[in-house]
Amino acid sequence: MYLNIKATKNNTFDAIVVGSGMTGGFAAKELTEKGLNVLMIERGREIKHPQDYDTAMKQPWEVKHRGKVTAHSAEELWANKRFGNLANDESGPFFTNDKDNPYIEKRPFDWIRAYHTGGKSMHWGRQSYRFNKEDFEANAKEGIGIDWPIRYDDLAPWYTYVEKFVGVSGQKEGLDVLPDGHFLPAMPLFAPEVHFKKMMLEKFNRPVTVGRVANLSQPQEWHTKLGRASCQYRNKCVRGCPYGAYYSSLSGAIPAANLTKRLSMLHDTIVAEILYDEQKQRATGVRVINQITNQVEEYFAKIIFLNAGAMNTAALMLNSKSNRFQNGLGNDSDQVGRNIMDHHLGVGATATVEGFLDDYVYGQRPNALYIPRFRNWGNDKQSYLRGFGYQGGASREGWSRGVNADGFGGDFKQSLTKPGQWTIGFGGFGEVLPNPENRMYLDPTRKDQWGVPMIVFDAAFGENEIAMRKDIMNSAMEMMDAAGFKNIAGYNRPEVHLGLGIHEMGTARMGRDAKTSVLNAFNQVHSVKNVFVTDGAAMTSSSCVNPSITYMALTARAADYAVKALKKREL
Amino acid sequence: MNRRDVIKNVALMLGGAFSAPTLMAMNHWESPTKSYPSVATFNLTQTQRNIVAEIAELILPKTTAPNDASPGAKDVGVPAFIEMMMKDCYLQPEQMSFIEGLEKMEQVKFLELNDNERKGILKYLEQETKAEMKARQMKQTKMGDNDDHEDIKKVAKGLPFWRLIKELTLLGYFTSEEGIKASFEYVQIPGKVENIKLKPNQKSYAY
Ligand SMILES: Cc1cc2nc3c(=O)[nH]c(=O)nc-3n(C[C@H](O)[C@H](O)[C@H](O)COP(=O)(O)OP(=O)(O)OC[C@H]3O[C@@H](n4cnc5c(N)ncnc54)[C@H](O)[C@@H]3O)c2cc1C
Numbered sequence: 111m112y113l114n115i116k117a118t119k120n121n122t123f124d125a126i127v128v129g130s131g132m133t134g135g136f137a138a139k140e141l142t143e144k145g146l147n148v149l150m151i152e153r154g155r156e157i158k159h160p161q162d163y164d165t166a167m168k169q170p171w172e173v174k175h176r177g178k179v180t181a182h183s184a185e186e187l188w189a190n191k192r193f194g195n196l197a198n199d200e201s202g203p204f205f206t207n208d209k210d211n212p213y214i215e216k217r218p219f220d221w222i223r224a225y226h227t228g229g230k231s232m233h234w235g236r237q238s239y240r241f242n243k244e245d246f247e248a249n250a251k252e253g254i255g256i257d258w259p260i261r262y263d264d265l266a267p268w269y270t271y272v273e274k275f276v277g278v279s280g281q282k283e284g285l286d287v288l289p290d291g292h293f294l295p296a297m298p299l300f301a302p303e304v305h306f307k308k309m310m311l312e313k314f315n316r317p318v319t320v321g322r323v324a325n326l327s328q329p330q331e332w333h334t335k336l337g338r339a340s341c342q343y344r345n346k347c348v349r350g351c352p353y354g355a356y357y358s359s360l361s362g363a364i365p366a367a368n369l370t371k372r373l374s375m376l377h378d379t380i381v382a383e384i385l386y387d388e389q390k391q392r393a394t395g396v397r398v399i400n401q402i403t404n405q406v407e408e409y410f411a412k413i414i415f416l417n418a419g420a421m422n423t424a425a426l427m428l429n430s431k432s433n434r435f436q437n438g439l440g441n442d443s444d445q446v447g448r449n450i451m452d453h454h455l456g457v458g459a460t461a462t463v464e465g466f467l468d469d470y471v472y473g474q475r476p477n478a479l480y481i482p483r484f485r486n487w488g489n490d491k492q493s494y495l496r497g498f499g500y501q502g503g504a505s506r507e508g509w510s511r512g513v514n515a516d517g518f519g520g521d522f523k524q525s526l527t528k529p530g531q532w533t534i535g536f537g538g539f540g541e542v543l544p545n546p547e548n549r550m551y552l553d554p555t556r557k558d559q560w561g562v563p564m565i566v567f568d569a570a571f572g573e574n575e576i577a578m579r580k581d582i583m584n585s586a587m588e589m590m591d592a593a594g595f596k597n598i599a600g601y602n603r604p605e606v607h608l609g610l611g612i613h614e615m616g617t618a619r620m621g622r623d624a625k626t627s628v629l630n631a632f633n634q635v636h637s638v639k640n641v642f643v644t645d646g647a648a649m650t651s652s653s654c655v656n657p658s659i660t661y662m663a664l665t666a667r668a669a670d671y672a673v674k675a676l677k678k679r680e681l
Numbered sequence: 682m683n684r685r686d687v688i689k690n691v692a693l694m695l696g697g698a699f700s701a702p703t704l705m706a707m708n709h710w711e712s713p714t715k716s717y718p719s720v721a722t723f724n725l726t727q728t729q730r731n732i733v734a735e736i737a738e739l740i741l742p743k744t745t746a747p748n749d750a751s752p753g754a755k756d757v758g759v760p761a762f763i764e765m766m767m768k769d770c771y772l773q774p775e776q777m778s779f780i781e782g783l784e785k786m787e788q789v790k791f792l793e794l795n796d797n798e799r800k801g802i803l804k805y806l807e808q809e810t811k812a813e814m815k816a817r818q819m820k821q822t823k824m825g826d827n828d829d830h831e832d833i834k835k836v837a838k839g840l841p842f843w844r845l846i847k848e849l850t851l852l853g854y855f856t857s858e859e860g861i862k863a864s865f866e867y868v869q870i871p872g873k874v875e876n877i878k879l880k881p882n883q884k885s886y887a888y
């Protein structure tokens with residue numbers, strides 16, 4: 111551990127950041143760069159970038175089960191398994207063992223966790239889209255949930271700031287529905303996708319663009335300085351990138367924070383409680399448990415950033431009880447743990463594409479095509495609220511087409527060495543509305559192996575989501591048909607629950623009124639001014655775009671505010 | 682399609698090469714099988730191992746033509762791979778269906794048949810599996826309707842034997858070092874992504 115000697119003497123720092131993932135890393139970078147001594151506390155094991163990505167360079171034959179999940183791993187990582195192949199030999203060791211870290215499902219909830227340095231930023235799909243103006247206003251206009259206390263323009267400069275640092279490859283399109291950002295060169299669309307794009311404009315006036323993805327298509331000097339290099343197009347990002355070519359807390363924020371020499375880090379250290387001083391009416395620090403030795407310790411700071419991931423952040427607040435806060439720190443509104451949102455997925459369509467048989471691709475694009483929201487946008491009006499975007503793409507079939515095709519023998523073998531036909535598929539990410547009845551809370555009696563109360567999930571899709579799902583599937587099929595694709599097959603997986611989108615959020619929402627929200631416009635807990643929540647818990651609505659870039663923009667903005675307030679002695 | 686139709690189709694496909702012994706073997710097709718082993722004891726007998734190896738090799742045989750010389754499934758260790766995968770990655774329904782398939786092969790005395798007869802059996806198996814997979818798929822689409830939640834628990838029957846052995850043969854072969862290198866243009870670090878035109882006879886890239 112790189113503990114700052116001077117500060118450890120009395121376990122006191124300027125700031126404590128809980129969690130080293132996507133948002134914790136960014137908070138630590140901002141706060142250290144602005145001159146604070148920061149202690150970042152991570153509950154999971156240490157992963158050193160890039161040397162600990164031990165499966166990253168393995169060739170296909172060096173991976174024992176060749177991408178499949180073993181029965182043993184499926185049992186240990188039972189929640190992860192619901193997502194698909196995350197629990198396989200290549201990436202399984204980087205996800206959390208659900209058997210050792212169980213949670214309770216009053217109603218089913220698919221909770222995918224990665225407890226280690228960098229959290230889920232090591233595994234994310236890197237899709238990075240700004241919320242649009244409407245996303246911040248829709249709640250107020252439609253009378254859903256509560257109003258955001260900020261608008262697009264408040265966040266826009268911070269989006270730019272984050273995009274620059276992170277490095278997002280993308281195409282400017284000039285669309286209101288999907289605001290442009292600061293982009294590195296875009297990745298190519300493939301031949302059938304170009305055709306599809308043209309047809310969608312012609313037939314539906316719907317734009318299609320290439321995914322906006324946090325992979326360095328052209329590193330800038332500030333990326334290189336951190337040891338990050340150009341993407342090599344292997345598309346094995348989920349194993350960790352040896353080149354630091356995609357953004358993660360490990361490849362970007364933590365190295366940047368380390369350059370300041372003001373970052374101290376603890377691993378294997380679970381933050382179990384936020385300490386609150388009733389006299390001073392502020393948080394003073396945290397109580398932690400070492401996950402290996404069970405040793406308990408306290409650390410202190412002027413400000414505390416909660417970035418444990420939306421569900422764990424809410425759990426931590428709920429577990430921090432005092433005379434003043436008997437229902438959990440900052441929980442006067444009883445909104446902590448409520449309004450769980452996610453993006454629902456597992457619904458879309460696939461098809462085969464005729465022709466384009468002399469078109470092929472060299473390299474593996476770690477990215478997809480993107481169809482921005484078109485529902486309830488402009489003149490479109492549906493029976494449900496909000497909308498969805500699609501992600502997917504076209505590829506030529508490989509050998510695996512042989513599995514379900516007729517044939518065996520020498521000619522069959524030979525035929526599988528050539529590319530097959532093109533196929534295309536895309537699935538929707540749909541917006542989920544905030545609903546206070548969709549919630550998580552702490553079990554009153556059951557505790558985990560460290561004596562911390564277990565999380566109970568009690569949440570499900572509502573009518574709006576279910577209606578939207580049908581449309582996601584049908585519209586995908588309709589668009590494929592309009593593009594002339596064949597063998598169109600829609601899917602709407604019934605076993606998908608909230609959580610599977612891995613965009614869980616909303617459990618300590620921002621708002622204008624302390625009676626109905628937990629955080630103010632700068633992610634500050636209304637009633638405990640020196641505690642900031644800047645992970646997904648802060649979200650007041652979910653939009654339908656992948657949220658991490660928004661979390662990071664909120665984090666950078668809140669850190670800026672916090673440091674200024676500290677300097678003005680307001681905190 | 683009933684069994685008779687499937688046999689008729691296969692016979693047509695093979696151009697009448699469906700020999701008397703194969704047809705006779707077919708009569709044992711639906712005889713009751715032995716009791717199923719439990720997961721803990723998923724283990725193949727030597728005969729069953731030989732059957733797995735012979736089927737895998739029939740799916741992806743060694744070829745020696747000058748323009749297409751490449752190893753076969755046996756050369757690259759596919760039979761052992763299949764057994765390992767069945768043991769490690771599948772649960773009881775699939776393991777049972779795999780063993781059941783092998784027992785059927787034992788009943789038709791697969792190892793005593795000649796090459797043509799073996800192929801006939803596999804063709805039959807292929808058609809039978811196709812019908813079964815189609816039925817499964819229809820069930821799945823139906824369940825995909827979201828109105829039919831309850832049904833999902835009922836799909837307890839494992840994937841058919843042919844589907845399992847074929848997938849694992851292909852997977853084992855096309856991800857083995859020799860299999861990849863003989864079959865594809867293997868590129869470990871592409872360095873770029875771009876649209877290209879396919880050259881005549883160009884092989885797929887593998888990464
Ligand atoms: C496969 C996959 C694909 C994804 N694709 C995308 C995508 O394309 N685009 C997108 O925007 N998002 C994507 N996401 C989601 C994205 O990863 C998350 O939104 C993001 O990582 C959330 O950041 P966070 O800081 O809130 O949480 P995390 O990154 O999960 O970090 C939380 C950290 O806090 C630690 N922690 C938790 N509890 C405690 C505690 N009590 N004490 C101390 N430490 C604690 C955890 O161990 C973890 O390291 C994807 C996720 C996955 C898994």
Ligand code: SF4
Nearest residue numbers: 341342344345347351
């Ligand atoms: S595709 Fe690019 S970012 Fe992903 S692992 Fe490969 S080099 Fe790294």
